[in-house]
Amino acid sequence: MPETPDDIRIHLDGVSLCYRLAKQRIPSIKEYAIHWMKGALVYEKLWALRDVDLTVREGETVGIVGRNGAGKSTLLKVISQVLKPSKGTIEVHGIISPILELGTGFDHELTGLENIHLNALLLGRSRREIQEKLEEIVDFSGLGDFIRSPIRNYSSGMLARLGFSIATAWLPEILILDEVLSVGDAAFTEKCEERMRTFHHAGITILVVSHSDKVIRETCTRCIWLDAGNLRADGETEEVLDLYMHGGHEPSERAAGQLPQTSS
Amino acid sequence: MLDIYRYRDLVRALVARELKVRYRRSAIGFLWTMLQPLLTMLVLQLVFSQIFAIRLTYGNYPIFALAGILFWNFFSQSIVSSMNSLRGNAQLLQKLPVPKAVFPLATVISGVVNLVFALVPLLAILLITGHPIRPALLFLPISIFLVALFTLGAGLLLSPMAVFFSDVVELIGVMLMLLMYLTPVIYPIEIVPEHIRWVVRYNPIRSILEVFRDPIYQGEVPPLSHLAVCAAIAVFAFVLGAWVFRKSSDRIPFYV
Numbered sequence: 001m002p003e004t005p006d007d008i009r010i011h012l013d014g015v016s017l018c019y020r021l022a023k024q025r026i027p028s029i030k031e032y033a034i035h036w037m038k039g040a041l042v043y044e045k046l047w048a049l050r051d052v053d054l055t056v057r058e059g060e061t062v063g064i065v066g067r068n069g070a071g072k073s074t075l076l077k078v079i080s081q082v083l084k085p086s087k088g089t090i091e092v093h094g095i096i097s098p099i100l101e102l103g104t105g106f107d108h109e110l111t112g113l114e115n116i117h118l119n120a121l122l123l124g125r126s127r128r129e130i131q132e133k134l135e136e137i138v139d140f141s142g143l144g145d146f147i148r149s150p151i152r153n154y155s156s157g158m159l160a161r162l163g164f165s166i167a168t169a170w171l172p173e174i175l176i177l178d179e180v181l182s183v184g185d186a187a188f189t190e191k192c193e194e195r196m197r198t199f200h201h202a203g204i205t206i207l208v209v210s211h212s213d214k215v216i217r218e219t220c221t222r223c224i225w226l227d228a229g230n231l232r233a234d235g236e237t238e239e240v241l242d243l244y245m246h247g248g249h250e251p252s253e254r255a256a257g258q259l260p261q262t263s264s
Numbered sequence: 265m266l267d268i269y270r271y272r273d274l275v276r277a278l279v280a281r282e283l284k285v286r287y288r289r290s291a292i293g294f295l296w297t298m299l300q301p302l303l304t305m306l307v308l309q310l311v312f313s314q315i316f317a318i319r320l321t322y323g324n325y326p327i328f329a330l331a332g333i334l335f336w337n338f339f340s341q342s343i344v345s346s347m348n349s350l351r352g353n354a355q356l357l358q359k360l361p362v363p364k365a366v367f368p369l370a371t372v373i374s375g376v377v378n379l380v381f382a383l384v385p386l387l388a389i390l391l392i393t394g395h396p397i398r399p400a401l402l403f404l405p406i407s408i409f410l411v412a413l414f415t416l417g418a419g420l421l422l423s424p425m426a427v428f429f430s431d432v433v434e435l436i437g438v439m440l441m442l443l444m445y446l447t448p449v450i451y452p453i454e455i456v457p458e459h460i461r462w463v464v465r466y467n468p469i470r471s472i473l474e475v476f477r478d479p480i481y482q483g484e485v486p487p488l489s490h491l492a493v494c495a496a497i498a499v500f501a502f503v504l505g506a507w508v509f510r511k512s513s514d515r516i517p518f519y520v
Contacts, residue, residue, distance in 0.1 A: 019518065028431035077517075081361045084514040096361070104359045107281075118281075121274035122360055 008093065009174055009205040010056040010079055015088035016229075017049040017074055048074040050229040051088070061196070061206040063220035063237060065213075065244050071229040072209045076176050079207065094173025094205070097123060104163070112147040112154070112162055113138070119166045133169045140195075141165040142188065161188050168195055174205045193219060213241055267363040274362070278370035283377060297378055298385040301337060305330040308450050327386075327395050331477040332449040334382050339415050339469070340440045342375040346419030347426035347433050354520035364513050365506075368419045376412050386480065398483030407476045410498045414472050417501030424512040427519045447473060468497045 048071045056062055064072050077083040078090060080098040105122045106115050116137055120130045138147050141161045151159065160180050168175065180192075196219055199206060210216050216223060216237060223240035225233040232247075233240045268275070287294045308329045346368035350357065353367050383404070390397055425432045447469045448456075456464050464470060475494045478486045486494070 029429045029435065030431060032429060077359070082357075082359060083517055098360065105356050118277060121271070121277050122356065122362055124270055124274075124362075127273045127276075 007058040008055060008091075009058050009060075010054065010093075011091040012052055012054040012078070013089045015049055015052045015054075015078060015085045015090055016047060017071075017078060017083060018086040019046045019048055020044075047229050049078065049085070052226075052229075052231050054224065054231065054234070056205055056207070058205055059200070059203040060222055061200055061208065061220045063216035063223040063240075064207060064209045064226060065211075065216060065223060065241065066226035066232075070226040072226055073178060074229075075226065076178055076207065076209060079174075080176055092174070096174045096176060097167045097170065097172035098176040098178075106151055106159065106163075108152040109150055111150055112141075112143055115151055115162065116147075116166055119163070120169070123167065125170065129170070137165045137169045140169070140191070142191075157185055157188070164192055168199070171199070171202060172204065174207070175199060176207045178209045179211065213245065216241060268365060268369065271363055271366055275366050275370050275373065278366065279374045279377065282370065282374040286374075286378075294381070297381055301330060301333050301382055302385055302389075304333050308333075312451070324393055324395065326389060326393060328452070328477070328481050329450050330386055330389060331480045332473065334379060334386065335411065335473050335476045336444055336447070336449045337382075338375050338379045338411065339418075340444070342372045342415045343419050343422060343436065343440065344433065345371040345375070346423045347436065350423050350427050350516060351520055357520050358517045364516055365420065365509055368423045368509075369416065372412060372416045372419055375415070376408060379408065390480075396483055398479075400479040400483050400485045403479045403485045404476070407479060410494050411472055411476050414498040414501045417498070417503070417505035420505030420509040421501075424509060424516060427516050428512075443467075443469065449473065468501075471497055 052075065064075065066072050074083065076098065078085055079092065080096050081090075081092065082098075105119050107118060110118065113134075116134065117127075117130055120133075120137075121127075141147070141164075143158060143162065146154065146158065151162070154162070164177075164180055196206060206219075208216065208219055220237045222235065223233075223237040224231060225240050225244045233243050286297075305326055309326050312329070313325055349367035349371045350364065356362060357364060389395075422432070422436060426436075444450075446464060446467055448464055453461065453464055453470075471490065471494050475486050475491065478484055
């Protein structure tokens with residue numbers, strides 16, 4: 001194995017990921033046995049990532065663009081080690097703080113405050129660490145008295161604020177943001193971008209998935225474009241966005257017939 | 265393992281949540297945990313001593329049956345809840361790199377807490393029925409530890425299956441019922457006909473059950489040889505369960 005330089009945070013080598021979807025939905029033991037005996041256990045293979053090579057260094061802020069179903073979220077899940085790749089290898093150096101989609105790990109019956117505890121625990125924080133940061137998290141979220149009411153009463157913007165405040169309360173080495181930045185109101189988005197700049201200056205590696213080219217343009221120094229699981233482009237934000245905006249609407253093998261993604 | 269240690273505060277919170285849900289839902293939730301085994305015991309008392317006219321060689325039947333039921337409820341409920349715990353937290357498992365074993369672990373721990381609560385009415389009955397209270401009761405924490413280790417092993421072994429196959433939970437429900445009758449939970453082993461008694465005798469769950477019941481019912485600490493066998497069974501179950509769970513844990517997020 002070649003020696004990796006110290007500043008490499010994420011290294012993917014030929015990573016492919018395949019979802020095996022059973023054609024006959026959800027196997028019960030009985031059905032499984034029947035189909036197995038008939039030799040007719042058919043799985044549809046869906047390659048969500050195909051042979052992706054990617055190296056991200058310390059301090060980079062990388063935007064990830066692509067259509068719905070292009071494999072962006074799958075890539076983030078592989079990097080945050082939720083899903084194990086079917087092929088290829090992945091190395092991650094450093095503590096990851098993932099915010100994947102809105103309200104992951106929130107319990108809607110609990111209050112905002114209780115959810116801060118739960119969510120931070122799910123991110124692997126200890127009670128003492130949470131106690132230390134609690135006030136700061138509440139402050140940053142700007143939720144005020146709402147923090148004491150059950151989050152089923154929250155708007156999606158408020159949930160995003162809470163999620164972002166929790167995940168960024170501790171300085172991670174790698175921060176993963178999946179479509180979180182574009183949901184809050186203007187003032188909060190401004191605050192998030194401010195915090196991300198701080199992180200960027202602190203040398204933290206950040207991965208951002210967004211359908212908003214504005215968010216990508218303003219926060220990322222580098223951008224990659226995923227298309228049907230393939231890495232189509234990797235480079236300067238402007239160049240890649242340009243390629244994506246102009247070339248991205250050409251029907252590719254899997255997304256043929258799908259409506260082009262409009263960015264908001 | 266280390267991962268789970270790092271997430272210990274999460275496990276604690278999950279246990280607290282499970283207990284809260286259980287006891288908050290109904291006003292008499294807490295009372296119910298204590299009443300339910302008692303009522304079951306009364307029914308069994310009626311059926312076994314009146315209808316089947318079973319006589320125990322030692323002590324009284326209510327204590328025997330209640331201790332058995334407490335064990336069995338803990339064992340079977342923990343297994344079923346462990347199996348549901350992964351499905352129930354599918355959202356999390358697919359999105360966060362949480363060590364997956366925290367969910368069955370939290371389930372079994374909250375089961376232990378419930379079991380400890382349920383010892384209160386048991387003690388009350390010991391007093392009421394004038395059953396001798398012996399120092400052997402102080403051995404119970406060790407018994408409960410062995411019982412819990414064994415149950416955790418079974419839970420870890422079975423919970424991934426519940427993810428891969430949709431009907432396993434029902435199947436296990438039926439198996440558990442069969443197992444209960446193959447274990448002397450509510451009947452003394454002596455009533456089993458000689459020629460098939462070995463099935464019950466060599467059932468490992470019987471050994472585990474007796475480690476829990478002997479200090480209460482016989483008022484005796486189990487003999488060292490029996491303890492050694494039980495410890496071996498519990499450790500084996502745990503190691504096997506942990507191994508299978510670890511082997512299948514990479515595949516879990518794809519199927520939940």
